[in-house]
Amino acid sequence: MTVFGRYxxxxxxxxxxxxxxxxxxxxxxxxPAWAIIGVMAVLVAKDFVLYPFLRRSYETxxxxxxxxxxxxxxxxxxxxxxxxYVELRGELWLxxxxxxxxxxxxxxxxxxxxxxGLRLRVTRPAPSIRS
Numbered sequence: 058m059t060v061f062g063r064y065x066x067x068x069x070x071x072x073x074x075x076x077x078x079x080x081x082x083x084x085x086x087x088x089p090a091w092a093i094i095g096v097m098a099v100l101v102a103k104d105f106v107l108y109p110f111l112r113r114s115y116e117t118x119x120x121x122x123x124x125x126x127x128x129x130x131x132x133x134x135x136x137x138x139x140x141x142y143v144e145l146r147g148e149l150w151l152x153x154x155x156x157x158x159x160x161x162x163x164x165x166x167x168x169x170x171x172x173x174g175l176r177l178r179v180t181r182p183a184p185s186i187r188s
Contacts, residue, residue, distance in 0.1 A: 061108070064115045068104045075100050123172040126150070130168050130182055137161040143179060145169065152177040 058066075079093045131145035133152075138160035143152040152169075154161045158180040161167060167179040 060112060060115050064104075064108055064111070067115075068101075071104075072097075072101060123175060123177070126169050126177060127171060128169060130166055131179070133161050133163055133165050133167055133179075136163050137167070137179065140176075143167050143177065145177075150177050151175065152179045154178075155180045 076097060079096060082088060083090075083093050126145055129145055131143045131150075133141060133143050134149060135141040137143070137152060137154040139156075140151065140153045141161075142149045144150075152167070153176055154167075155170060155178055161179070161181065166182055168182040169177050170180050171178045
């Protein structure tokens with residue numbers, strides 16, 4: 058679904074509630090139909106005018122938490138054989154070396170491959186090609 062479609066769908070309950078309240082006010086105070094329609098039109102138009110300013114908040118969110126660490130590089134703070142602590146973004150995380158990467162020595166660079174709960178799975182980063 059598009060961002061605009063998601064935005065409109067989230068506005069519909071508010072429009073319905075406003076319509077019910079306006080209907081009740083019309084019945085109670087015998088308001089003219091043009092006033093009710095005008096107020097409703099302003100409420101709907103307001104949402105379309107605000108859409109460009111609110112669009113970013115309705116876009117798909119970036120992954121957060123542990124999944125946001127996948128792909129990042131860090132440093133082993135102790136030997137990982139198979140598990141130990143690594144430092145990523147200034148934080149210590151419990152990590153487990155992938156079977157093909159065991160053991161990883163203290164101070165060696167690592168790359169996060171995946172996460173299982175709060176435990177990261179790491180490997181050595183691919184060697185860089187220098188020309």
